[in-house]
Amino acid sequence: MKAVEVSDLVKIYSDGTAALDGLTFTVEQSEIYGLIGPNGAGKTTTLRIIATLLKPTLGFVRVLGFNVVGQAEKVRRIISYLPEEAGVYGNLTGYEYLSFVAGLYARSEDEAKAMLDEALEISGLGSRIRDRVKSYSRGMLRRLQVARTLMVKPKLAILDEPTSGLDVYHAHYIRKCIRRYVDEYGLTVLISSHNMLEIEYLCDRVLLIHKGRGVDEGSPKSLKDRYASSNMEEVFLKAVGLI
Amino acid sequence: MNPLKALVVKEFKDLLREPQILLGIILAPVLMLGIMGGIFSATFSSVREAAAGRISLAVLDLDGDIYSSAFIDMLKSTNASIYTVSSRSIDEAIVEVASKNLKLLLVIPKGFSGNITSGVKAKLQVYSVIEGFSLSSTIPSSAIQAYIVSYEHTLVYGLLRRIAPSIDPSFVLDPIGLDEYTVLRGSVVKIPPAAIFQRLFGQSLMLPFSMFMVVVVAMQIAATSMAKEKEGKTLEVLLTLPVKRVYILMGKLAGSILIAIIGSISYLSGFAIYVGSFTLIPVEELAELDLPVESIKIMEIPIQGYIVIGILLILSLIAFLSIAIGLSALADDVRSAQSLLGLVFIPLVIPFIFSIFADANSLPIALRIVVYAIPLSYPILSINSIISGDYLTPSLGIVYLSIFTIIILYISAWFFRSEKILTAKIRFMRKAKVSDI
Numbered sequence: 241m242k243a244v245e246v247s248d249l250v251k252i253y254s255d256g257t258a259a260l261d262g263l264t265f266t267v268e269q270s271e272i273y274g275l276i277g278p279n280g281a282g283k284t285t286t287l288r289i290i291a292t293l294l295k296p297t298l299g300f301v302r303v304l305g306f307n308v309v310g311q312a313e314k315v316r317r318i319i320s321y322l323p324e325e326a327g328v329y330g331n332l333t334g335y336e337y338l339s340f341v342a343g344l345y346a347r348s349e350d351e352a353k354a355m356l357d358e359a360l361e362i363s364g365l366g367s368r369i370r371d372r373v374k375s376y377s378r379g380m381l382r383r384l385q386v387a388r389t390l391m392v393k394p395k396l397a398i399l400d401e402p403t404s405g406l407d408v409y410h411a412h413y414i415r416k417c418i419r420r421y422v423d424e425y426g427l428t429v430l431i432s433s434h435n436m437l438e439i440e441y442l443c444d445r446v447l448l449i450h451k452g453r454g455v456d457e458g459s460p461k462s463l464k465d466r467y468a469s470s471n472m473e474e475v476f477l478k479a480v481g482l483i
Numbered sequence: 484m485n486p487l488k489a490l491v492v493k494e495f496k497d498l499l500r501e502p503q504i505l506l507g508i509i510l511a512p513v514l515m516l517g518i519m520g521g522i523f524s525a526t527f528s529s530v531r532e533a534a535a536g537r538i539s540l541a542v543l544d545l546d547g548d549i550y551s552s553a554f555i556d557m558l559k560s561t562n563a564s565i566y567t568v569s570s571r572s573i574d575e576a577i578v579e580v581a582s583k584n585l586k587l588l589l590v591i592p593k594g595f596s597g598n599i600t601s602g603v604k605a606k607l608q609v610y611s612v613i614e615g616f617s618l619s620s621t622i623p624s625s626a627i628q629a630y631i632v633s634y635e636h637t638l639v640y641g642l643l644r645r646i647a648p649s650i651d652p653s654f655v656l657d658p659i660g661l662d663e664y665t666v667l668r669g670s671v672v673k674i675p676p677a678a679i680f681q682r683l684f685g686q687s688l689m690l691p692f693s694m695f696m697v698v699v700v701a702m703q704i705a706a707t708s709m710a711k712e713k714e715g716k717t718l719e720v721l722l723t724l725p726v727k728r729v730y731i732l733m734g735k736l737a738g739s740i741l742i743a744i745i746g747s748i749s750y751l752s753g754f755a756i757y758v759g760s761f762t763l764i765p766v767e768e769l770a771e772l773d774l775p776v777e778s779i780k781i782m783e784i785p786i787q788g789y790i791v792i793g794i795l796l797i798l799s800l801i802a803f804l805s806i807a808i809g810l811s812a813l814a815d816d817v818r819s820a821q822s823l824l825g826l827v828f829i830p831l832v833i834p835f836i837f838s839i840f841a842d843a844n845s846l847p848i849a850l851r852i853v854v855y856a857i858p859l860s861y862p863i864l865s866i867n868s869i870i871s872g873d874y875l876t877p878s879l880g881i882v883y884l885s886i887f888t889i890i891i892l893y894i895s896a897w898f899f900r901s902e903k904i905l906t907a908k909i910r911f912m913r914k915a916k917v918s919d920i
Contacts, residue, residue, distance in 0.1 A: 292723060316726075331498075331499075340489055
C-alpha cells in the first residue's frame with residue numbers, strides 16, 4: 241500500500257485562485273519525499289490537503305488507503321503535520337504543550353511518557369522546557385514543534401520547511417533526527433523545503449512543482465544527472481525552462 | 484487523557500494565564516469595583532455618622548428673647564455642641580466662626596420671638612463655611628434642619644394645646660396615615676413594592692445582571708480564544724490533531740464558560756461591594772422593617788424556577804458562544820474579533836434592559852416578537868414569569884432555545900469540519916498573500 245496517493249489534484253480557492261492544476265504523485269512507505277518549487281507553486285496547498293485541512297476541488301488523496309475527505313478522522317490519527325508557520329500557545333510551558341499533544345495520541349500514560357521523553361531529547365530544550373513558550377526564541381519554538389511532530393511516531397510526517405528559523409547547528413541536528421526516525425521507526429516523511437541542501441541530504445525522491453503541476457520526479461542524484469546539473473536549484477530552473 | 488478533557492484543560496490554562504483575561508476580566512473588576520465601592524462606602528458612612536453624630540454649631544442670637552432662648556436651650560439639650568459667638572454683627576461672627584474652625588453659624592435675627600408671638604412667619608439664617616464642594620460639605624446644614632423641624636413641632640404643640648386643648652397635636656401635624664399593600668398573584672402583602680424590590684434586590688437586579696455578565700464575558704473569552712488560535716498560528720496544528728473537530732468547539736465552549744464563571748464571580752463580587760456601598764436603606768434598617776418573610780417567599784424564585792432559568796442560561800450560553808467563536812474565526816486577530824463581537828452585543832442588551840425597567844408583555848406585538856426572538860431574553864425575562872407563577876413562557880423558551888441552539892451548534896460543527904474554519908476571513912479589501920498558497 242502506498243503511503244500517499246495524490247491523483248489529478250485540483251484546488252481552486254473560493255476567490256478563484258487556482259493553486260493546484262492536476263497534481264499527481266505517490267509516496268512509498270518509509271520514504272522521505274520532497275516537494276520543491278517556488279512560492280505560489282502549490283506546495284503548501286498540497287500539504288494542507290493531505291493534512292485534511294483543505295478539501296480538493298477535484299481529484300483525490302489517500303493516506304495509507306484512507307481518503308482525506310471521507311475518512312479525515314482516520315487520516316488524522318496516523319499523520320503529524322508541521323506547518324511552515326506553526327505557533328504554540330504562549331501561555332503554556334513547552335512541557336505542558338507536549339503533554340497536551342501526547343495525551344491526544346497516546347493510548348496509555350506510559351506511551352505518553354515515552355513520547356515526552358523522545359520530545360525532550362529531540363527539542364534539546366533542557367530545563368527551558370518548563371518555561372512559558374512565549375519566552376522562547378524562534379529557533380526554540382521550531383525545535384519544540386519538530387519534537388511535537390516526531391514524538392508521536394506518525395505513519396506519515398508532513399513537514400513544511402522543518403528547519404526554517406534554525407541555525408546551522410540545530411538545522412543539522414533536526415535533519416539527523418528526521419533521518420533517524422525514518423530509519424528506526426519506518427516513518428514516511430513528506431517534506432517541502434526551499435533549502436536545496438536539505439532536500440539533497442534528506443530526500444529519497446523529489447517532485448518538482450511549478451504552477452500547481454508536477455514537472456518532474458526522481459531521486460536528487462537521478463534528477464541532477466538527467467538535467468546535467470551540479471545542484472537542485474539548477475535542476476529546477478532547467479526543468480521549468482528558465483535556463 | 485480523554486481528548487475533550489485535554490482540550491478543556493488546555494483552553495483553561497491558556498486563557499487563565501492570558502494577561503488581558505487575568506487582569507481585565509478576573510482581577511480588575513473585583514479590585515476596581517471593590518475599591519470604588521470601598522470609597523463610596525467610607526464616604527456614605529462618614530456622611531451618616533456625621534448626620535447622626537455631634538454637630539458643632541456657632542450661634543449668634545440677635546433676638547435675645549423668649550423663643551430664641553428656648554430654641555438655644557433645646558439645642559443645648561441635644562448632643563449638639565453650641566458655641567455662642569462674642570461678635571455682635573454677622574460679618575464679624577463669620578470671621579470668628581472661621582477662626583474657630585467651625586462650619587456652621589446659626590443667626591437668630593432680631594424680631595424672631597416677636598414674629599412668632601404675633602403670628603408672623605419667623606426667619607432663621609444658617610451660614611455654612613465650606614472649603615470645597617463635596618458631599619460632606621452639605622452635612623451640617625442638613626443636620627440643623629432636623630433641629631429646626633423639631634423646634635417647630637414643639638412650638639406647634641404648645642400653640643395647639645393653648646388654643647385647642649381637646650385636639651391631639653400629632654393628629655393636626657399628621658392627619659393621614661398610609662398603609663401600603665402589594666398584591667401579587669392574588670396574595671396581599673402589607674409591604675410597599677419598593678421595600679420588596681429592595682429585599683429581593685438579589686433576584687430582581689443581580690440575577691439578570693449576573694446572567695448578562697456571564698454571557699458577555701464568556702463571549703469575549705470565547706472570541707479571544709478562537710482569535711488567538713489564528714493570531715498565534717496554532718489553529719493549523721490543532722485542526723490536524725487526532726480529535727473530533729466538534730470536540731475542539733466543545734473544548735472552547737467549556738473553557739470559555741469556566742473562565743467566564745470565575746470572571747463573573749469577580750465582577751459580581753466587586754459589583755455587590757459597589758452597589759452595597761450606597762444602598763439607600765442600610766442593611767440593619769432593612770432588617771428593622773420586619774418584613775413578613777413568609778409573605779415575601781411567594782415572590783422569591785422557587786428551586787424549580789432556578790433550575791428552569793439555569794437550563795435556559797446554559798442553552799443561551801452555548802448558542803451565543805458558538806456564534807462568538809464562529810464570528811471570531813473570521814477575524815485575523817484578537818482585536819478584530821472583539822470588534823466583530825460588538826455586532827451581537829446589541830441584541831444582548833435589549834432583554835436585559837426590559838427585564839429591569841419594563842414588562843415585555845406590555846410592549847406592542849411587533850416589539851414583543853423581536854424581544855422574544857432573542858435567545859437571551861428567555862433566561863432573563865423568565866425570572867418575572869416564574870415569580871408570577873407562569874411556567875408556560877419559560878417552557879416555550881426551553882423548546883425555542885433548544886431548537887435555536889441545535890441549529891447554531893449544527894452550523895458551528897459544520898464550520899469546524901469544513902476548510903472554512905481556516906480559510907474564511909473578512910479581508911477588509913486585502914488580497915491574499917502569494918505565500919499563503
